[in-house]
Amino acid sequence: MDSVEEIGGYRPWSEVTPDAARRLLVAAVEAFAERGYHATTTRDIAGRAGMSPAALYIHYKTKEELLHRISRIGHDKALEILDTAASGPGSAAERLDAAVRSFVRWHAAHHTTARVVQYELDALAPEHRSDIVALRRQSDAAIRRILADGVAAGEFFVPDVPGTTLAVLSLCIDVARWFSADGRRTPDEVGALYAGLVLRMVGAGPGEAGGASQD
């Protein structure tokens, strides 16, 4: 679990208590990622957590409640990462660099969770889905704000701010699909590569006006 420790002391699911509820959530993430939400039963999840189905129902009324909890925690974390970067000190290029690095690192280090969070949105109940869609709008707004600031300050050249916001988030999110812990690049290395590419995308890359430092 090395990669997990890299994310600035973030311990996944530590917000979930008691321990039995946390173990069930971890089991659900693994089962959903492996077989998909619809192919997973609450019995499978309880079994993975070494518990009985009856013990599961003490903590979660339905399988969908588990998915919503996972999705909510994942989206809260994503928004926290992006908001921290968007509200941080420094130029727009520095804030965009920080946002992309940390968002990519999270999707690489927590790729199993991120896949469930990103690919099972359609399985959420309507009221839970709107709750998650609202969080996604806020994440979108955080990146959009950095881009708009950069354009206003003359640091960025971005003809289509909403479209570029979408592309930046999409590029980072898809890291969860292809990233493999035994691949050639660490989450930090992918973060650094992507920050450089995104800065170039907005006309603020190395060798251009307003370029942030690339180390």
Next chain:
Amino acid sequence: MDSVEEIGGYRPWSEVTPDAARRLLVAAVEAFAERGYHATTTRDIAGRAGMSPAALYIHYKTKEELLHRISRIGHDKALEILDTAASGPGSAAERLDAAVRSFVRWHAAHHTTARVVQYELDALAPEHRSDIVALRRQSDAAIRRILADGVAAGEFFVPDVPGTTLAVLSLCIDVARWFSADGRRTPDEVGALYAGLVLRMVGAGPGEAGGASQD
């Protein structure tokens, strides 16, 4: 099915004959996209195609054979798109523009198929998986060739060609996740936006040396 017609006369699954085999494949794509591969039974697929499970077995021995056929056709098409662009006339910037536009258009217009093709790789049998991995390596090589040509010609500034190849393909592939036919942008519009962003990523965007025309 408007969006399907946009892709230069490409009629999806027309290569699959007889008609019953084609209908089963279309039903399998829909079922896999909706519920996931593992939650879908051959009975579900036959039912969607208005056929009996026995009629399905005439054409496909297993559910995995259906997935492999879908994956193979999707990957063949992706490689054809990228190879056509990579081997086309014009500068590296023009070829990269063409590759991104057509690859994005395909992932947008055929987003349901593309999701199955991209997200169910782990469900393939080992020998089928290696067959598909080989096609993916060739797609990767097509983009890598354009980037290397652009660097050699002094058109592109790309410090990390393999990493940038990965990012360009990833950006295009993730269109399948977020694209919606009732969204604000058409497949053509997303293709044009992304071609511009990718050209900037490689230092050949509008206003920079070697920039391709953006219309």
